[in-house]
Amino acid sequence: MKVTTKVMTANRLGDGAVVYLADDNNWVLALDDAEVADGDDAAAALEARAAASAARQEVVSTYLFAVSVSDTGIAPVSQREIIRAAGPTVGTDLPATTPLV
């Protein structure tokens, strides 16, 4: 498992939804569909593509965050990004809450 890899995220302009930058400059909702940057050069390339997208007013608040990649998929390292990816762990809008771990 590697923990130095990164994914580019943002909020979609129209509804604020959490999105991730994927191939062909698509912004996707599922973290597993995101493009993973391995190393500084790849991360810089993601940043350049995200900045261009933000300039086209497609997304706001772009930034890279650390993920780990394993056979089961892509997982954020920080609690904040876990919650952004999976949704709130609480709320009357949710049928069930995710575990507090």
Next chain:
Amino acid sequence: MYTYNEFDHAFVRDRTEEFRDQVARRIAGELTEDEFKPLRLMNGLYLQLHAYMLRVAIPYGTLSAVQMRQLGYIARRWDRNWGHFTTRQNIQYNWTKLDDVPDILDALADVEMHAIQTSGNCIRNVTADQFAGVAADEIEDSRVWAEIMRQWSTLHPEFTFLPRKFKIAITGSENDRAAVKLHDIGLRMRRNDAGEVGFEVIVGGGQGRTPIVGETIREFLPKQHLLSYLEAILRTYNLLGRRDNLYKARIKILVAAVGIEKFAEMVEEEWLDIKDSALTLDAAKISEIERHFAPPTYEDIAEPVAPYDAARFTDPAFATWTRTNLFPHKQPGYTIVTVSLKPAGGVPGDATAEQMEALADLVEKYSLGELRIAHEQNVVLPYVRKQDLHKLWQALGEHGLADANIGLITDIISCPGLDYCNLANARAIPIAQRLSRHFADPALQSEIGPITLNISGCINACGHHHVGNIGILGVDKKGVEHYQITIGGIADENAAIGKILGPSFPAEGVVDAIDTLIGTFRKIRAEGETFIDTVSRVGINPFKETLYANH
């Protein structure tokens, strides 16, 4: 209640249309995010973790049944069927879409509501005692003055770009239920030796990373000078407050830096120049606003109220609820009801669209069509006849709104925390949920007695953790959520900042830690003592020792 005049209606509509145009330009790409952000914040629109969050003002916590029903409608139509009532007497919608927001603002304007000045470095929504106008212990109805301040502060040209946000709270009672000593300006209505009513003016309080209890700069300010004196305070702050450091920009830092006496002198000097200016409130202007808050025509109801006493005798669960959720009314035969938004395992302050609509229906039937929002994140029905209480309680129960826990350990104040807020370091709501489940037994809650338990997910202290008898602060410790515990905080007229007990706990240790503190209290309390009484008597050490005995 205050009702809009033609100017108010036109003003709010114009503002909504202006924002509609700004949103359209943003979506069309004519405005960048940097250009748009200050505009959306001026209209209470934030971008949080998962979506846009709209913060709607409920001035001094007062709203009508019609307004509450509309809040429910907005929740259903444009959000995910619920809203979150906050510690600043606002409601937040967490899942709004950018291009829906102008329509939401229009829907709010239809019922004389808006989201103006719920964000930004301006004078925010003025907060007040949720029992204003009806409390038995009240000197005078503070909503009159909160409304006068609302009109003065709305789009005040000189105070639209202050060094930082600015919060004013007011109470009309000796017993402070608006936490006035923890605001940038706190106002307490007082009587002077001549029996006249005026204001004690308190400045420089606040929570956040530098919690400070405000200090009095004027023991008695005559009513007609309220606005000129506030203007003098704001002007002094606006000129001298720091703008180079976000964390040192609040008025409390300025007051601490120059000293309260010097600050008071500067304010008085500034005030002398404007004391008798156009800001002076004449009797006609005051009466015009007072007219909106004239007491209703009460029925003559003799005490005791037999059906009420009979229901308490025959229905123990109802009797329990009446012991915790009622507050003495100034009118015989009436009572003030606080409806808990803190069910066991629930999210403090959340209400579904159905609950909001049910509350609107119930206040139309039982409380003269008016509600209040308390800074403790509960809803208040201010005009309930005692003979209606049993029916009201049964109806509340049908909507999950009959919990009998006001002022008890499960009446937890909690900010949204890391589940929703961009600023948070740790979650707050799941901790509140776990604690409210752990202490859900009504008999246990009753035995523990009055206590405040407040939780914040970051140092900004939206959950008022500093002034909880027990406070819990979420912190990020090398990427893992941890929780620091304080005790001894008080938010009323004896306001105090809680003391940190020691090293923080991981999330899974918080319930046990609070259980240990409560266990210690139950062991060492003297007869009739509340938790805060015991802390005041013995200090924090007995609690610290048991809490860290195995560490």
